[in-house]
Amino acid sequence: MKDVRDPGALVRARRIVVCVGAGGVGKTTLAAAIALGAAREGHRVLVLTIDPARRLADALGVGALGNEPRAIDRDVLGRLGVPEHAALSALMLDMKRTFDDLVERFAESEEARERILGNRIYQHVSDALAGSAEYSAMEKVFEIASSGEFDRIVVDTPPSQHALDFLEAPQRLLEFLDSALVKLLLHPAFAAGRFGFRIFQRSARRVLQVIEKVSGMAFLEDVSEFLLAFEGMSEGFRERARKVEALLTGPQTGFVLAAGPAAESVAHAESMLGRLEASGVPLAGIVLNRARLWPERGSPPAEIPEPGMLDRATESLARALEALDERPADARAAASAAIAAASEYARLVRRDEESTRSLRERADRLACFYCRVPELPRDVHELDGLARISAALFGGRSAAR
Amino acid sequence: MSPAPTPLLDRRLVIVTGKGGTGKTSVAAALGLAAARSGRRVLVAEVGRDEHVPRLLAPGSAPVGYAGRELAPGLTVLRIDPFEALGEYLGLQLGVRPVVDLVLRNRAFRQLMEASPGWRELITLGKVWHLEQMQLPDGSPRFDLILVDAPATGHGLTFLDVPRVVGAAVRAGPLRKHAGLVEAMIEDRERTLLLPVALAEELPARETAELALRVRRDVGIAVDRVVVNAVAGAPFPPGLDDLDRLLAKLPEATALEGLPSAKTLASCAAHLRSRFELNRYWAAEIGRMTELPIVELPHLARGIRGPLDLERLVPALVGAPRANAA
Numbered sequence: 086m087k088d089v090r091d092p093g094a095l096v097r098a099r100r101i102v103v104c105v106g107a108g109g110v111g112k113t114t115l116a117a118a119i120a121l122g123a124a125r126e127g128h129r130v131l132v133l134t135i136d137p138a139r140r141l142a143d144a145l146g147v148g149a150l151g152n153e154p155r156a157i158d159r160d161v162l163g164r165l166g167v168p169e170h171a172a173l174s175a176l177m178l179d180m181k182r183t184f185d186d187l188v189e190r191f192a193e194s195e196e197a198r199e200r201i202l203g204n205r206i207y208q209h210v211s212d213a214l215a216g217s218a219e220y221s222a223m224e225k226v227f228e229i230a231s232s233g234e235f236d237r238i239v240v241d242t243p244p245s246q247h248a249l250d251f252l253e254a255p256q257r258l259l260e261f262l263d264s265a266l267v268k269l270l271l272h273p274a275f276a277a278g279r280f281g282f283r284i285f286q287r288s289a290r291r292v293l294q295v296i297e298k299v300s301g302m303a304f305l306e307d308v309s310e311f312l313l314a315f316e317g318m319s320e321g322f323r324e325r326a327r328k329v330e331a332l333l334t335g336p337q338t339g340f341v342l343a344a345g346p347a348a349e350s351v352a353h354a355e356s357m358l359g360r361l362e363a364s365g366v367p368l369a370g371i372v373l374n375r376a377r378l379w380p381e382r383g384s385p386p387a388e389i390p391e392p393g394m395l396d397r398a399t400e401s402l403a404r405a406l407e408a409l410d411e412r413p414a415d416a417r418a419a420a421s422a423a424i425a426a427a428s429e430y431a432r433l434v435r436r437d438e439e440s441t442r443s444l445r446e447r448a449d450r451l452a453c454f455y456c457r458v459p460e461l462p463r464d465v466h467e468l469d470g471l472a473r474i475s476a477a478l479f480g481g482r483s484a485a486r
Numbered sequence: 487m488s489p490a491p492t493p494l495l496d497r498r499l500v501i502v503t504g505k506g507g508t509g510k511t512s513v514a515a516a517l518g519l520a521a522a523r524s525g526r527r528v529l530v531a532e533v534g535r536d537e538h539v540p541r542l543l544a545p546g547s548a549p550v551g552y553a554g555r556e557l558a559p560g561l562t563v564l565r566i567d568p569f570e571a572l573g574e575y576l577g578l579q580l581g582v583r584p585v586v587d588l589v590l591r592n593r594a595f596r597q598l599m600e601a602s603p604g605w606r607e608l609i610t611l612g613k614v615w616h617l618e619q620m621q622l623p624d625g626s627p628r629f630d631l632i633l634v635d636a637p638a639t640g641h642g643l644t645f646l647d648v649p650r651v652v653g654a655a656v657r658a659g660p661l662r663k664h665a666g667l668v669e670a671m672i673e674d675r676e677r678t679l680l681l682p683v684a685l686a687e688e689l690p691a692r693e694t695a696e697l698a699l700r701v702r703r704d705v706g707i708a709v710d711r712v713v714v715n716a717v718a719g720a721p722f723p724p725g726l727d728d729l730d731r732l733l734a735k736l737p738e739a740t741a742l743e744g745l746p747s748a749k750t751l752a753s754c755a756a757h758l759r760s761r762f763e764l765n766r767y768w769a770a771e772i773g774r775m776t777e778l779p780i781v782e783l784p785h786l787a788r789g790i791r792g793p794l795d796l797e798r799l800v801p802a803l804v805g806a807p808r809a810n811a812a
Contacts, residue, residue, distance in 0.1 A: 109505050109689055295589050299579050300661040307657070349507055380753035381746065394744025401743040402751075409735055414725070422722050422729055423751050429721075430754035460757075 089369045092478045096123035099339040103240045106343030107353040111374040116241035118474040123237045124173040133176045134241040152179035191321040227329045339369030346437035370454035378459045385431035495521045497679045503636040504683035509715040514635040515542040516796040522561035526630040532565040568606040571613040607648035611668045673706035683713045686769040695775035711807040716785040718765045721758035730755035779807035
């Protein structure tokens with residue numbers, strides 16, 4: 086994405102920013118920090134999270150969020166440098182509720198709606214059916230994007246095992262509804278319990294026989310009834326899923342991949358990059374969160390102290406410490422400890438640089454930005470900490486390459 | 487809070503849970519090693535697409551697969567693949583494996599299963615139940631202790647909650663009966679234990695707290711401790727706790743030989759101290775928020791690469807947990 090050189094350009098050029106990444110890399114916080122950056126630039130911003138751990142609410146200091154956008158206090162925004170005409174709201178997605186809304190919208194009739202919502206299978210699986218959690222999230226994004234209430238939406242994606250599942254969720258849901266077995270279960274006679282295996286497709290029949298033997302006929306009847314009620318709404322649903330997909334891969338949207346410096350986190354990010362590329366998603370940038378940065382410009386020296394200098398370095402530092410008003414009891418021991426600490430920290434910084442090199446190179450090849458957000462002395466869980474991360478993303482040294 | 491938790495290795499089934507990167511696989515492997523050495527017959531069951539345990543226990547060994555293999559005396563490792571477990575289950579139910587294989591190969595069936603929620607968890611736990619029931623010819627259990635390295639999904643609990651949900655959704659039939667057996671195994675507070683593994687950082691700390699809360703509220707599984715992994719050691723030698731502040735007092739122009747500037751030295755020390763303090767803070771928070779005793783494991787600078795590294799985790803792991811001083 087050549088027009089997007091940094092997060093600032095991203096929120097100027099794109100209406101929707103989707104943050105992806107493995108669980109635990111601080112994706113939720115980054116999404117909130119990007120949203121704050123966009124609000125500071127004068128936009129009306131919504132940040133949407135699907136996180137079951139409700140961390141965003143904590144980070145934004147607004148307590149529990151509901152399934153509707155909740156505005157962050159004007160005074161707080163003012164303190165954070167968000168201009169008067171801009172706004173920042175947060176929404177914590179209630180997946181079940183969103184899916185219920187979907188059923189209400191697309192059900193053919195009052196009766197069909199009641200039948201779905203009251204079905205025992207639906208009640209138990211709507212949280213998990215065919216990636217419906219992921220689908221619900223994207224559905225909500227679409228709904229809000231269409232409402233025009235916000236001019237920027239930042240999305241924190243669900244922490245699924247395969248973090249890009251949500252992209253494929255609409256497709257999978259449709260495939261599921263289209264599959265031969267489901268079609269079979271959709272046979273009205275089946276739901277009525279008059280299923281006599283008078284079915285032409287022998288393989289599907291065999292499969293159903295197996296399922297029936299194990300789960301019992303009653304279960305299949307419930308499934309059938311559920312699917313039957315569902316089918317009536319599948320056209321509206323299908324159309325909707327297509328629109329959602331178009332929105333996500335279209336020119337209004339940019340994806341940001343969040344990663345951590347640990348080797349396994351980098352490996353995870355790389356495999357995700359591969360999948361993002363394959364699915365034609367517009368990747369805008371990579372953010373390395375909690376990176377350990379060297380306090381000076383450039384990389385740390387290869388050795389601390391310089392080779393062969395240990396005695397003289399310790400001596401000179403001990404002398405400097407002796408000269409302090411509050412001199413340490415044992416200046417030499419303090420000097421040694423300080424040198425060991427610098428050497429250890431330099432090792433950690435080098436290790437992070439090493440482990441993330443491939444990501445940096447990949448960002449170059451893909452012409453997307455690469456930002457490092459430094460590890461903060463205190464983990465962020467309040468707006469002020471968020472502001473610091475936002476500053477690291479939208480200006481200052483950590484946004485530079 | 488029960489005063490003296492059952493020793494970890496005296497359980498029949500320990501389900502190790504935690505987010506990716508917390509080191510739960512290392513914990514499962516280290517426990518397996520310790521239990522096998524104490525003369526128990528141990529099984530470590532991995533769940534998921536990849537195998538990680540064999541690499542830790544016997545670097546360079548071939549994959550163990552669904553059938554599993556003994557990697558050390560008394561220590562068997564296997565990986566539970568849901569589709570293989572489903573094949574085994576259906577085979578046992580129907581008694582005709584060729585039919586089952588046909589069904590499993592059926593494209594529509596696979597499609598349906600790919601899209602259907604819950605069954606992977608159920609069948610995986612079903613397999614664990616089956617392994618737990620296995621006996622030697624003399625009637626003693628095939629495995630004294632089974633350690634499950636649970637999947638690193640958003641909520642480890644979804645995994646354990648499935649049998650209950652299936653029990654509620656399915657009205658009758660063998661599936662319901664089997665879900666009931668699995669549920670009873672999970673809720674057996676004498677024999678089964680959920681062992682959460684966390685890091686002493688904000689995110690895992692909060693998630694572990696939520697896990698503990700949901701366990702108490704929704705799932706009847708026993709939890710008696712939290713393992714806090716990779717806890718950093720003190721950054722400075724004894725008596726020099728304020729080293730970073732001391733260094734910060736050095737004038738900026740201090741001439742040092744062969745070293746970065748005084749400011750940089752102070753900053754490095756401050757980073758290390760802050761890392762350490764955060765670690766201490768969140769380790770304590772985990773105990774406070776979960777109201778559970780914690781077991782701290784040391785951070786190993788080299789990482790965990792083989793059985794020798796695992797050995798270093800064992801003493802703390804099998805020892806008594808530290809009651810939290812709330």
